[in-house]
Amino acid sequence: MSSAFEVRGGNRLKGEIVPQGAKNEALQIISAVLLTAEKVTISNIPDIVDVNLLIELLGDMGVKINRTSRDTCEFQADQIDLPYIESADFKKKSGRLRGSVMIAGPLLARFGKAYIPKPGGDKIGRRRLDTHIIGFEKLGVQFVYDTDDNYFRLETSGLKGAYMLLDEPSVTGTANIVMAAVMAEGITTIYNAACEPYLQQLCKMLISMGAKINGVGSNLLTIEGVSSLRGCSHTMLPDMIEIGSFIGLAAMTQSEITIKNAGVEHLGIIPEKFRQLGIRLEIRGNDIYIPSQDFYEIQTFLDGSILTISDHPWPGFTPDLLSIVLVVATQARGSVMIHQKMFESRLFFVDKLIDMGAQIVLCDPHRAVVIGMDRQHSLRGITMSSPDIRAGVSLLIAALSADGKSTIQNIEQIDRGYQYIDERLRKLGADIKRV
Numbered sequence: 417m418s419s420a421f422e423v424r425g426g427n428r429l430k431g432e433i434v435p436q437g438a439k440n441e442a443l444q445i446i447s448a449v450l451l452t453a454e455k456v457t458i459s460n461i462p463d464i465v466d467v468n469l470l471i472e473l474l475g476d477m478g479v480k481i482n483r484t485s486r487d488t489c490e491f492q493a494d495q496i497d498l499p500y501i502e503s504a505d506f507k508k509k510s511g512r513l514r515g516s517v518m519i520a521g522p523l524l525a526r527f528g529k530a531y532i533p534k535p536g537g538d539k540i541g542r543r544r545l546d547t548h549i550i551g552f553e554k555l556g557v558q559f560v561y562d563t564d565d566n567y568f569r570l571e572t573s574g575l576k577g578a579y580m581l582l583d584e585p586s587v588t589g590t591a592n593i594v595m596a597a598v599m600a601e602g603i604t605t606i607y608n609a610a611c612e613p614y615l616q617q618l619c620k621m622l623i624s625m626g627a628k629i630n631g632v633g634s635n636l637l638t639i640e641g642v643s644s645l646r647g648c649s650h651t652m653l654p655d656m657i658e659i660g661s662f663i664g665l666a667a668m669t670q671s672e673i674t675i676k677n678a679g680v681e682h683l684g685i686i687p688e689k690f691r692q693l694g695i696r697l698e699i700r701g702n703d704i705y706i707p708s709q710d711f712y713e714i715q716t717f718l719d720g721s722i723l724t725i726s727d728h729p730w731p732g733f734t735p736d737l738l739s740i741v742l743v744v745a746t747q748a749r750g751s752v753m754i755h756q757k758m759f760e761s762r763l764f765f766v767d768k769l770i771d772m773g774a775q776i777v778l779c780d781p782h783r784a785v786v787i788g789m790d791r792q793h794s795l796r797g798i799t800m801s802s803p804d805i806r807a808g809v810s811l812l813i814a815a816l817s818a819d820g821k822s823t824i825q826n827i828e829q830i831d832r833g834y835q836y837i838d839e840r841l842r843k844l845g846a847d848i849k850r851v
C-alpha cells in the first residue's frame with residue numbers, strides 16, 4: 417500500500433457522506449466474540465487496518481471467521497489455540513494495535529489465562545494499563561510482568577465478583593473488566609466506570625448473549641456473573657469520531673455536506689462543541705446538514721473571556737476530536753484555548769500547522785492557544801508526516817483547505833481508522849490521491 421496522500425487544496429466540497437461503523441466500538445465488540453463457543457454475527461464493521469488486524473489475530477487464535485460481506489462477519493470461538501497466545505507471533509501481531517489488549521478479559525473469563533503484550537496504537541503519551549490489571553486482580557487474577565518484553569502474564573483459578581472503584585474511567589480498561597466480570601462467580605460492582613456509547617453497545621451485546629448487567633450508561637455497573645454466554649447478532653454504531661471529523665472538514669473547506677445516518681442520539685456533546693466554534697449545523701432526522709459557511713465565529717464564555725475546549729471522559733468531550741477542533745479553529749474568527757488534559761503528546765502536530773501559516777501558541781504539552789485567521793489568508797500546502805490517527809486527519813483537513821499542494825506522509829496512521837478516506841473524499845469533490 418502506498419504511504420502518502422497528495423492533496424491540492426481549495427476545492428469546496430459538496431454532497432453526502434455516510435460514516436463508517438465505529439472503530440473503537442468494533443475493537444471491543446470483536447474481542448467479545450471470544451466469550452462464547454457459539455456463533456456471533458457482527459454488522460457494520462469498518463474496513464480499516466486496526467479492525468482487520470484484530471480479526472486476523474482472532475483467526476490466528478483459532479476463531480472461525482466468515483466474512484459474509486464487506487461489513488458483516490460471523491465469528492465462532494469454539495476451538496481456541498491457547499498455546500498460540502504465548503507465541504512470538506501473537507506478541508508481534510497484537511502489539512500492532514491498541515484494541516488487542518481487550519482480548520485479555522474474555523480469555524480470562526473463558527480459559528483462566530491471558531497474555532498482554534505492550535499494546536500498539538497511537539503514541540500520544542503514556543497509556544498505562546493499571547486500570548485493566550488492578551481490575552483483573554480484584555477479580556482474582558494473579559499477574560507477572562516481564563520487564564524485558566513488556567509483557568503481562570495473567571492467570572486465575574476462577575474469577576470472583578468484587579467491588580472496585582477504578583482510579584480512572586479507562587475506556588478499554590472498563591471494557592476489559594466488564595468482559596471478565598460477566599462470567600465471574602457472584603456480583604461485580606464497577607464504580608467510576610467509563611460509560612461512553614461504545615461501552616453501552618458492548619454491554620447491550622453482552623446482555624443479548626445472556627449476561628446480567630445493570631447501570632448501563634452510568635458510571636456504576638453491577639454485574640451478576642453467569643456460567644456461560646450464547647451467540648448473538650450485533651450492529652455497530654456510526655463512528656462519532658469520523659462524524660466530528662466530517663463536521664470540521666465541512667467548516668474548514670466552506671463546504672456543504674450532509675452526514676447521513678449519523679446516529680445523532682449517540683453523539684452527546686460533540687455537535688455542541690462544533691457549535692461553540694461558530695459552525696452552523698442542522699440535525700435533520702438522523703442526518704447532520706452543514707451548510708457552506710463563509711465564516712464561523714468562536715463563542716466566548718458568558719463573561720466574555722476566551723473559550724477553552726478541553727477533553728473529558730464521557731459524557732465530556734472526547735480527546736479524539738480535539739485535534740480536529742484545533743485545526744478548524746485556525747480559520748475561525750476569534751481565539752480558543754485547546755486543553756488536552758488526557759494525553760500529553762497529542763498536540764505536538766501543531767508545528768506542522770504553524771509551518772502552513774496557522775497562528776498557534778503551544779503553551780505546554782497540554783495546551784495550545786489558536787488565534788483564528790478568519791480567512792484573511794489561506795494555509796499553504798507543505799510536505800508533512802502524520803504522527804497519529806487524529807492528527808493525521810486534522811492535517812488532511814488543513815491540506816484540503818490550503819493553497820497549493822500538500823503531501824501527507826505516513827498515512828498508514830490515517831488508514832488505521834478511516835475507511836477508504838481518499839475515495840470517499842474524492843466523491844465529494846476533493847483533489848486527493850495516494851502516491
Ligand SMILES: CC(=O)N[C@H]1[C@@H](OP(=O)(O)OP(=O)(O)OC[C@H]2O[C@@H](n3ccc(=O)[nH]c3=O)[C@H](O)[C@@H]2O)O[C@H](CO)[C@@H](O)[C@@H]1O
Pocket residue numbers: 440443514515541542543544584585586587588589729734735736757758759
Ligand atoms: C481503542 C480505543 O478505544 N481507544 C480509545 C480509548 O483508549 P484507552 O482505553 O487506551 O484510553 P483510556 O480511557 O484508558 O485513557 C486515555 C488517557 O486518558 C487518561 N485519563 C483517562 C481518564 C481520566 O479521567 N483522566 C485521564 O487523564 C489516561 O491516563 C490515558 O492517558 O479511549 C481513549 C479516551 O477516550 C481514546 O482516546 C482512544 O481512542
Ligand SMILES: C=C(OP(=O)(O)O)C(=O)O
Pocket residue numbers: 439440466513514515536537538539736805806833
Ligand atoms: C487514539 C486512538 O486510537 P488507539 O487507541 O487505537 O491508538 C483514536 O482512535 O483516536
